[in-house]
Amino acid sequence: MAIGKPKTAPPTRHEALGLSADHLLDMYYHIALARAIDERMWVLQRAGMVPFVISGQGHEGAQVGIMSAVDRERDWLVPFYRDLAACLVKGMSARDLMLGLFARQGDPSSGGRQMPAHWAHPKHKILSTSSPVGTQYLHAVGIAYAAKLRKTREVCVTSIGEGGTSQGDWHEAMNFGGVHKLPVIFMVENNRYAISVPIRLQMAVDDVAERAAGYGFPGVVVDGSDVLACYAAGAEAVRRARAGEGPTLIECKVERLTAHSSEDRQEKYRPTDDIEAARSKDALVVFKHYLEQVGVLDEARYTALHERIKAVVNDATDYAEAQPWPDPAGVTRHVYFEG
Amino acid sequence: MPEMRLLDAIRLGMYEEMKRDERVMILGEDVGLKGGVFGATDGFYAEFGEARVLDTPLAESLIVGAAVGMAANGLIPIAEIQFSDFIYPAFNQIVSEAARMRYRSNGGFGCPITIRAPFGGGVEVHGGLYHSQSIEAFFAHVPGLKVVTPYTPYDAKGLLKASIRDPDPVLFLEHKRLYRAIRGEVPDDDYIVPIGPAAVRRQGTTLSVFAYGQMLHETLQAAGQVAGEGLDAEVVDLRTLRPLDTETILTSVRKTNKAMVVYEDNRFLGYGAEVSALIAEEAFDALDGPIVRVAGLDVPAVPYSDPLAGAFIPTAAKIADAMRRLAAY
Numbered sequence A: 001m002a003i004g005k006p007k008t009a010p011p012t013r014h015e016a017l018g019l020s021a022d023h024l025l026d027m028y029y030h031i032a033l034a035r036a037i038d039e040r041m042w043v044l045q046r047a048g049m050v051p052f053v054i055s056g057q058g059h060e061g062a063q064v065g066i067m068s069a070v071d072r073e074r075d076w077l078v079p080f081y082r083d084l085a086a087c088l089v090k091g092m093s094a095r096d097l098m099l100g101l102f103a104r105q106g107d108p109s110s111g112g113r114q115m116p117a118h119w120a121h122p123k124h125k126i127l128s129t130s131s132p133v134g135t136q137y138l139h140a141v142g143i144a145y146a147a148k149l150r151k152t153r154e155v156c157v158t159s160i161g162e163g164g165t166s167q168g169d170w171h172e173a174m175n176f177g178g179v180h181k182l183p184v185i186f187m188v189e190n191n192r193y194a195i196s197v198p199i200r201l202q203m204a205v206d207d208v209a210e211r212a213a214g215y216g217f218p219g220v221v222v223d224g225s226d227v228l229a230c231y232a233a234g235a236e237a238v239r240r241a242r243a244g245e246g247p248t249l250i251e252c253k254v255e256r257l258t259a260h261s262s263e264d265r266q267e268k269y270r271p272t273d274d275i276e277a278a279r280s281k282d283a284l285v286v287f288k289h290y291l292e293q294v295g296v297l298d299e300a301r302y303t304a305l306h307e308r309i310k311a312v313v314n315d316a317t318d319y320a321e322a323q324p325w326p327d328p329a330g331v332t333r334h335v336y337f338e339g
Numbered sequence B: 001m002p003e004m005r006l007l008d009a010i011r012l013g014m015y016e017e018m019k020r021d022e023r024v025m026i027l028g029e030d031v032g033l034k035g036g037v038f039g040a041t042d043g044f045y046a047e048f049g050e051a052r053v054l055d056t057p058l059a060e061s062l063i064v065g066a067a068v069g070m071a072a073n074g075l076i077p078i079a080e081i082q083f084s085d086f087i088y089p090a091f092n093q094i095v096s097e098a099a100r101m102r103y104r105s106n107g108g109f110g111c112p113i114t115i116r117a118p119f120g121g122g123v124e125v126h127g128g129l130y131h132s133q134s135i136e137a138f139f140a141h142v143p144g145l146k147v148v149t150p151y152t153p154y155d156a157k158g159l160l161k162a163s164i165r166d167p168d169p170v171l172f173l174e175h176k177r178l179y180r181a182i183r184g185e186v187p188d189d190d191y192i193v194p195i196g197p198a199a200v201r202r203q204g205t206t207l208s209v210f211a212y213g214q215m216l217h218e219t220l221q222a223a224g225q226v227a228g229e230g231l232d233a234e235v236v237d238l239r240t241l242r243p244l245d246t247e248t249i250l251t252s253v254r255k256t257n258k259a260m261v262v263y264e265d266n267r268f269l270g271y272g273a274e275v276s277a278l279i280a281e282e283a284f285d286a287l288d289g290p291i292v293r294v295a296g297l298d299v300p301a302v303p304y305s306d307p308l309a310g311a312f313i314p315t316a317a318k319i320a321d322a323m324r325r326l327a328a329y
Helices: A021-046 A060-067 A084-090 A094-102 A135-150 A168-179 A208-215 A227-242 A272-280 A283-293 A299-322 A328-332 B006-020 B044-048 B060-072 B088-098 B136-140 B153-165 B176-181 B214-227 B246-256 B271-282 B306-312 B316-328
Strands: A076-078 A156-161 A184-190 A219-223 A248-253 B003-005 B024-028 B053-055 B076-080 B114-119 B146-148 B170-175 B183-185 B199-202 B207-211 B233-237 B240-242 B259-266 B292-296
Touching: A021 A060, A021 A084, A021 A094, A021 A227, A021 A283, A021 A299, A060 A084, A060 A156, A060 A184, A060 A227, A060 A248, A060 A283, A076 A084, A076 A135, A084 A094, A094 A299, A135 A156, A135 A168, A135 A184, A135 B060, A135 B088, A168 A184, A168 A208, A168 B060, A168 B088, A184 A208, A184 A227, A208 A219, A208 A248, A219 A227, A227 A248, A227 A283, B003 B006, B003 B176, B006 B024, B006 B044, B006 B153, B006 B176, B006 B183, B024 B060, B044 B053, B060 B076, B060 B088, B088 B114, B088 B136, B114 B153, B114 B176, B136 B146, B136 B240, B136 B259, B136 B271, B146 B153, B153 B170, B153 B183, B170 B176, B176 B214, B199 B214, B207 B214, B207 B246, B207 B316, B214 B233, B214 B259, B214 B316, B233 B246, B246 B259, B246 B271, B259 B271, B259 B316, B271 B292, B292 B316
Parallel strands: A076 A156, A156 A184, A184 A248, A219 A248, B024 B053, B024 B076, B076 B114, B114 B170, B146 B170, B207 B233, B207 B259, B259 B292
Antiparallel strands: B003 B183, B146 B240, B199 B233
16 A cells, blocks of 8 residues: 555645734634724714714724734834724724723823824824825825834835825825835725715726836735735735835725714615625625634634623723813813923 | 025024934925025035935925824924925825824824925016915914024024924925025024024114014115104014014014014915904003004915016015004004
8 A cells, every 4th residue: 555645734825824823813803893892882972972983894804904914013004094993903902992982081092182083002103193084195105214214124004995095195105105115005995985975986997906006016906805815915015015125005895884974874875785785795704704614713712702802892981981081271282392 | 603695594504403313304306416496405415315315206295294204203304395385285284284293192293394485575586476475374373383484594594403303393484585685694503593582673662563584674674764764663573473472572562652564475364464463452552553564465476577576575665654654643
């Protein structure tokens, strides 16, 4: 009898990417935690506990996939308002996020000055952003230019919706990033709607990523419900950036599972079947199936993980609600440096 | 002590700061090999290299927006807007981003950038509508920004160094007509002129005139013209438009009891409106006459053709006439 080589199973997708079961569970945890926080925020808004919510539901898989490829301590994030999950991966806590939602004194993003979802955290290298879309892309290339000049080996990730790519600042940043081969990752979370404006009225190309060629660096399209594909794209973009090869545009095709914000009714402009179809492309569901297939997530683990998430969200909600309001006298603080 | 032009003092101020602190860098259009369209960064490219004397793509929002990011990550950028008339594409980056970074992050992030912008009309080559504008009113309105505009070469160097070292964003406005016209002594030591205080350039008792930039120059000439007529004008160089030195203004008005503001920008809602309101609110009892504004015309901008430009911009003669009328009130 011939003795053959022992049969080995081909590596799974995550093994091929160098990801362990623990990595996968960490990614799943952040996606599920982001969703749970987001859903809680809507409940609080509908119950009249907070004035406003803007959501990231449906974008979490793309954000967690890409952000899991960056160095959470060293690298920068210049987010936009749907990046709740990205901010969690980067180091912000559920309490941090809820403090912003409730606009309490301890809100690390702005001390209750900004609307919710305008995250910032100096310690976690998350730059403060405004509401006019596109401006953050220029800050990201400035950060990346400084990283290059100071030889810090930092990478800067910035993100935007597809609507924001129509802004001049977006173009100016892409161009500058290409000219100087900056260590920056231009993430576009394309959910096909800019509030109500559909993508056919936003751009004449099928993919935002096509435009990268015009700036002299690669643009890739990834399925935002495929967390591992997002991770792979992020890892390659980080490698390129760290190696001095320049920017990468990563366009994640994502779904917007909610209305634009708590002030919006998407049924007015979005076909019902489109809203329903979005659910089938939810990274939270797709990734869970994958983890079950590869034996990383079983029912006991799933239950334990979601119990933990529930406890974290409850704690964050109770904690934030119990915190003091900002002192009205503080309205004049931090206009200029205070020494 | 070397005597130099205002332009040379600005160049020297930047040069000293570039030498002193390697975090300081310059970005803008044509600032590199060309050394700037006015020569303010002449020779810098050779000395400090392309990375710190950066010719940007032709995009003003980028110049300021990238500077905001650079500042967040440890650099101290000096952003040059080639002409103040071209600053509007960067308006959002200045007003919504740079000026609000500290406030909106509750002190978490600062924005130590200096934005240099040559402004004003009446230069020899003529600027027309888009190379002559005064833009200070738009920006002095904005909390979180500081707005500075020097008149003497001594101040130009000292205020610019103070601006570069300031932890907050400063819009540094340089009147183009002063670049080569004004000479003065500039020490080569490392001094600064603090942002904030105004300077009384001419002591007087008949009336107080508040001005800055080229209009300060015209005002001083006008004060000389009327001096022989027994009209003794006090002339105050505001120098810093935000924060405004209210104390120096009010002290002067309480001394002379008459106030005039001279500015080259459009009269309506121009910088003089704020100075006038301040005096009316805080020194009403001291006034022996109406607060007078002498300003640019309320037409869209300074026209190109010489007689048209001359009709727009206040001159020493016009200011002298206004002084006589106010003195006689």
